[in-house]
Every structure is written in C-alpha cells, then in structure tokens.
Amino acid sequence: MGESTLKVLIADDEPLAAERLQLLLARIGGIDLVGTASDGEAAVRMASALTPDLVLLDIAMPGLDGIEVARALATTQPSPVVIFVTAFDQFAVAAFDVAAVDYLMKPIEPTRLAEALERARIHLRHRTAEGGGERPSEPSAHLEEFWASDRTGLVRIAASDVDRISAERDYMRLHVGPRSWLIHHSMASLEDQLDPNLFVRLHRSAIVRRDFIRGFSRNPSGRWVALLADQSEQAVGRLYSDRVKAIAGR
Known part of the structure; x- marks a missing residue:
C-alpha cells in the first residue's frame, strides 16, 4: 500500500449499489478502485490477482456469500482488510468472527464510509508495524x-x-472520548474478559482504563474517588477500595 493510496475492491451483486459505492469513493481522496466483482467467486479471484488493501464486501451474494469470501481472503498473506456493506444487520456476529474492521448498512452515508476507510487505514498501518502485513499468529486471551x-x-x-x-x-455503555455506545453484556463477564493490565473495576457499575485515571482523592465521607483524564470523577466502591492501593503501589 502506498503512503496515501488505498487499493479498494468492491464485491456486490447489485449493480446500482456497486455504482453508488464507486461514486462515493470517487469523492474521497487517496482511493484507487482496482475492480468490481459481482459474485463471491469473482471476488476471491480478483482479490488474488489484484491484491487490494481493502475489500468492500456485500454479504448476500450468489455462490459464495460475503462471510465465505472473507474466510477465503483471510487465508492469503497479506490478506486484505474487509469492510462489510450490507442491507442486513443480523450478520454482525459472523462479521466479528471473520475480523471485519467495520460493518456498514445500506444506503451508505458518505461520512460513515469515510470513517470506515480511515479505520481500515489505521488497521493496515498497525498490522504492518506489528508484523510486515501478516495477521498475528496467536489470538489474544483477552477481549480486544x-x-x-x-x-x-x-x-x-x-x-x-x-x-x-x-x-x-x-x-453496558462504552465511553470513547465524547461518544458512547450501548452493548448487551454484564459487568462481571467484562471484568473477566478484559485485560487486567489495561482495565480495573472500581465500582459494581464501573470499569475504567488504567491510564485514564489521573489520580485519587477522598470525598467528605472518606471514600475514594478516581479523578479521570476527562475531568470527570468515578466513585470507588467500598468492595473495590483495595484496587486504589494496588494501583498506587501502597
């Protein structure tokens, strides 16, 4: 991949949808559209021949569907990044399993497509820095x-x-800068699955990234309060006060 150019392959069996994607990509800088496939088998063949950095992949296609195409592409090295573009939302779990970097719903909004492309660029940069463009051989034991x-x-x-x-x-609400998202999960399972070197549970209803904590203070009742990087505060539950001492090395 060039420093600023992203080689993109579109795979969509709907001509109008593929044309719309082409028009949207034409308005975004740094994109080299290398081809358009109209079915799953063609997508695999073209990806092998054209070595795109990114495949914008529909899910419901004749022959191989998008999930099967993504699995096939994952066996190549270096494998292209996949962004699913679909009219259906029920394939999210399967998309997660094949490590798609994003999942866009039709009709595609231009700003949302631009965000997804930037996510793909970041993913490619990180992957290249970590191993010359190949996927990590061992999955992490923690939720990533x-x-x-x-x-x-x-x-x-x-x-x-x-x-x-x-x-x-x-x-559970995930807070990322000024934005937040709701996910259906339990606090206990998140605590078990997240890397304890990165996250700490401070309250029965709160987990905080360790480097997001800027300090601790005590409130008038003597209870610990975590001071966070966004200037907000998080009360430390009585059952979790030992975490404060552990973080402070006391």
Missing part, C-alpha cells in the same frame, strides 16, 4: 474489540480505545 450498534449500522470498537464502561440496567 466490541461490535456496537449506531444509526448507520454496526461499528467495531477496539477495547484499548475505551476510556471507561458504565452499567445501565441490562446494558
């Missing part, structure tokens, strides 16, 4: 990413980007 719904589809959120997690009834 989330899929969350937004108004344009589903977004992939790296766990390391999450500042803090707060409980809201049967849901």
Whole structure:
C-alpha cells in the first residue's frame, strides 16, 4: 500500500449499489478502485490477482456469500482488510468472527464510509508495524474489540480505545472520548474478559482504563474517588477500595 493510496475492491451483486459505492469513493481522496466483482467467486479471484488493501464486501451474494469470501481472503498473506456493506444487520456476529474492521448498512452515508476507510487505514498501518502485513499468529486471551450498534449500522470498537464502561440496567455503555455506545453484556463477564493490565473495576457499575485515571482523592465521607483524564470523577466502591492501593503501589 502506498503512503496515501488505498487499493479498494468492491464485491456486490447489485449493480446500482456497486455504482453508488464507486461514486462515493470517487469523492474521497487517496482511493484507487482496482475492480468490481459481482459474485463471491469473482471476488476471491480478483482479490488474488489484484491484491487490494481493502475489500468492500456485500454479504448476500450468489455462490459464495460475503462471510465465505472473507474466510477465503483471510487465508492469503497479506490478506486484505474487509469492510462489510450490507442491507442486513443480523450478520454482525459472523462479521466479528471473520475480523471485519467495520460493518456498514445500506444506503451508505458518505461520512460513515469515510470513517470506515480511515479505520481500515489505521488497521493496515498497525498490522504492518506489528508484523510486515501478516495477521498475528496467536489470538489474544483477552477481549480486544466490541461490535456496537449506531444509526448507520454496526461499528467495531477496539477495547484499548475505551476510556471507561458504565452499567445501565441490562446494558453496558462504552465511553470513547465524547461518544458512547450501548452493548448487551454484564459487568462481571467484562471484568473477566478484559485485560487486567489495561482495565480495573472500581465500582459494581464501573470499569475504567488504567491510564485514564489521573489520580485519587477522598470525598467528605472518606471514600475514594478516581479523578479521570476527562475531568470527570468515578466513585470507588467500598468492595473495590483495595484496587486504589494496588494501583498506587501502597
């Protein structure tokens, strides 16, 4: 991949949808559209011949569907990054399994497409820096990413980007800078799955990224309060006060 040019292959069996994607890509700088495939088998063949950096991949296609195409592409080295572009939202779990970097719902919004392309660029840069363009050979033992719904589809959120997690009834809210997303999860399972070197549970309803904590103070009742990087505060639960001493090395 060139420093600024992203080689893109479109795979979509709907001519109008493929044409719309082409028009949207033409308005975005740094894109080299190398081809358009109209079915799954053609997508695999063209990806092998054209070595794109990114495949914009529909899911419901004749022959091989998008999930099967993504699995096939994952066996190549270096494998292209995949962004699913679909009219259906029920394939999110399968998309997660094949490590798609984003999941866009039709009709595609230009700003949402631009965000997804930037996510792909970042993913490619990190992958190249870590191993010359190949996927890591060993999966992490910890939860590394989330899929969350937004108004344009589903977004992939790296766990390391999450500042803090707060409980809201049967849901957990992921806070990433000024934005947040709800996911259906439990606080206990998140605590078990997240890397304890990166995250710490401070309250029955709050997990915080360790480097997002700027300090601790005591409130008038003597209870610990975590001072966070965004100038907010998080009360430390009585059952979790030992975490303060552990973080401070006391």
